[in-house]
Amino acid sequence: MKKTALFLILALAACNSGDKPVFDEVPLPPKTNWQKTELYFGLNIGDTGRVDTADFARFIDTAVTRRFPDGFSIIDVRGHWFDASRKVTVKEPTKLLVVIHEREKGGKALDEIAEAYKMRFHQQSVLRFDYAGEAKF
Secondary structure, eight states: OHHHHHHHHHHHHHHOSSOOOOGGGSSSOOOOEEEEEEEEOOEETTTEOOHHHHHHHHHHIIIIIITOTOOEEEEEEEEEEEEETTTTEEEEEEEEEEEETTTTTSSSHHHHHHHHHHHHTTOOOEEEEEEEEEOOO
8 A cells, every 4th residue: 555655646746847837838829810911923024024033032122021021931833814815824934922910010011012013023913812810930
């Protein structure tokens, strides 16, 4: 009996390491006021021109980085869309900008970025897609 009691005491003592209380390890709830926004930048200029790598990098440095200094991602994608006036499918190299931001912040800045791109590179449009979501860091 004494051996069993001693074993139980030692087993229970081993369970408490004394490092941190258990409640400190509970994860924080996700932040629900976050949004993921994607901007799709086509790289073709008309039928013959193209935004080159250096020009696009300068655009990101001047138009995006200062508005989102906490970070963003740029992904190379290939866009496909149907040009109804010419009745052809256009395959266009595209850069995808992904920004995770608080819903109340960033919307105006992203609109400004899209407008700046259209003006600078003579684009008809920049596709913007917003997703509401939860963020955990």
